[in-house]
Amino acid sequence: MAEIKKRYKDEELEEFKSIILKKRTRAVEELAYLTETMRSQNEDGSYGETGSYQTLEGGSSSLQKESISQLAARQQKFIQNLDAALIRIENKSYGVCSVTGKLIAKERLQAVPHTTKSIEAKKKQYIGKLS
Numbered sequence: 001m002a003e004i005k006k007r008y009k010d011e012e013l014e015e016f017k018s019i020i021l022k023k024r025t026r027a028v029e030e031l032a033y034l035t036e037t038m039r040s041q042n043e044d045g046s047y048g049e050t051g052s053y054q055t056l057e058g059g060s061s062s063l064q065k066e067s068i069s070q071l072a073a074r075q076q077k078f079i080q081n082l083d084a085a086l087i088r089i090e091n092k093s094y095g096v097c098s099v100t101g102k103l104i105a106k107e108r109l110q111a112v113p114h115t116t117k118s119i120e121a122k123k124k125q126y127i128g129k130l131s
Helices: 010-040 058-090 106-111 119-130
Strands: none
Touching: 010 058, 010 106
């Protein structure tokens, strides 16, 4: 009988770590851009130093600020999830589904490296929301 794999090998964990670090670097850059965009926006909703370039009405300006703020918050959460994945790599628990206890498919981890749930667990979660 074949032995069931309980965790990924150290070499595989290093591969995942590389993927996560690349995604994290990009996410930090995007967050910095969003933060700078929020800072550089004038009170009247325009961008730039003069404030004379006003293409947005007051209401849509507030909506745009809120949208950028939400994107930044989402990006911060994504970075936190990537950091948590790095911790799981260090303690060698990375890639184990938090619901089923089985290994998450390598392809899923390559696509969504911060996930803690297998497709099987996500399907159960989704079906549970429908009922």
